Amino acid sequence: MINTPPPPREEPVPGGQRPFVELTNVSLTYGDFGEGLLALQDFHLSVQQGEFTALVGPSGCGKSTTLKLISGLRQPDSGGVIVAGKEVSKPLKIVGMAFQNPTLLPWRTSLDNVLLPLEIVEPHRRSFRKERARHAERAMALFEKVGLKDVADRFPWQLSGGMQQRVSLCRSLIHEPDLLLLDEPFGALDAFTREDLWDTMKALWEEQRFTAVLITHDLTESVYMAESVHVLSARPGRIVHSQRIPPELRRDRDARFSPAFADAVYQLRQHVGHAQEDPV
Numbered sequence: 166m167i168n169t170p171p172p173p174r175e176e177p178v179p180g181g182q183r184p185f186v187e188l189t190n191v192s193l194t195y196g197d198f199g200e201g202l203l204a205l206q207d208f209h210l211s212v213q214q215g216e217f218t219a220l221v222g223p224s225g226c227g228k229s230t231t232l233k234l235i236s237g238l239r240q241p242d243s244g245g246v247i248v249a250g251k252e253v254s255k256p257l258k259i260v261g262m263a264f265q266n267p268t269l270l271p272w273r274t275s276l277d278n279v280l281l282p283l284e285i286v287e288p289h290r291r292s293f294r295k296e297r298a299r300h301a302e303r304a305m306a307l308f309e310k311v312g313l314k315d316v317a318d319r320f321p322w323q324l325s326g327g328m329q330q331r332v333s334l335c336r337s338l339i340h341e342p343d344l345l346l347l348d349e350p351f352g353a354l355d356a357f358t359r360e361d362l363w364d365t366m367k368a369l370w371e372e373q374r375f376t377a378v379l380i381t382h383d384l385t386e387s388v389y390m391a392e393s394v395h396v397l398s399a400r401p402g403r404i405v406h407s408q409r410i411p412p413e414l415r416r417d418r419d420a421r422f423s424p425a426f427a428d429a430v431y432q433l434r435q436h437v438g439h440a441q442e443d444p445v
């Protein structure tokens with residue numbers, strides 16, 4: 166029902182827009198050629214503008230590497246990486262990122278942590294001082310949206326892990342990025358906090374409709390959050406299965422207990438299992 170054959174690649178819809186994120190025939194080796202470690206090979210991925218996509222797969226298969234390529238932190242050895250219609254050749258400014266570790270600076274308050282990207286990245290940097298009050302107002306609005314109260318003046322070490330991760334999500338969104346890259350941001354949280362944050366993130370995405378790429382080991386999370394889920398093979402990684410997730414499975418918490426939801430997770434689990442057993 167929700168299966169599609171392994172993509173090599175989604176072609177642009179005829180007459181429609183090109184994908185917002187497009188990796189074509191990408192290979193990447195860490196270290197020296199010859200002795201290096203081949204992380205990705207023949208890798209294709211396309212994500213439409215405003216789409217929420219998840220990448221799942223065995224540990225070490227190249228998921229974080231894919232985000233590094235999309236964000237421009239690394240360049241491929243061969244193949245192309247295009248974001249917003251342009252070849253990626255350096256770190257992109259239109260990207261927000263959140264990681265498993267919230268990586269907040271302990272000597273800065275929550276508000277100053279959230280404002281950090283505006284302080285250091287152009288074009289905001291040059292007008293930051295003049296615009297600080299306006300940015301702080303936006304940060305406060307974000308705090309409210311993610312369910313944080315009275316944290317602006319508190320330091321990271323005064324917050325719970327879940328609160329720190331909420332602050333980190335605010336920081337990733339403060340510059341209103343077109344593209345949000347999420348590297349297991351919910352992975353280290355307890356189950357209840359994690360489920361709350363899924364809903365928070367979904368609400369933000371529904372409101373702002375940025376393009377999102379989520380890496381996760383949690384198949385339930387991938388089905389609940391993403392419109393499409395791609396399974397990577399064991400290293401060298403490439404996509405071996407793609408699954409569209411019907412909107413009704415992502416509608417609300419109750420949907421997670423439906424047979425159709427369990428079926429979607431089961432199918433993904435089968436493909437991840439095959440990927441673990443049969444390295445390509």
Ligand SMILES: Nc1ncnc2c1ncn2[C@@H]1O[C@H](COP(=O)(O)OP(=O)(O)OP(=O)(O)O)[C@@H](O)[C@H]1O
Nearest residue numbers: 195196202204223224225226227228229230231400
């Ligand atoms: N900077 C690096 N130098 C050398 N090897 C690296 C580097 N970064 C990653 N690797 C290796 O490349 C492969 C893919 O790593 P990557 O972090 O992309 O995998 P992953 O799918 O995100 O893993 P996990 O699910 O365990 O987080 C792994 O074998 C990893 O050890």
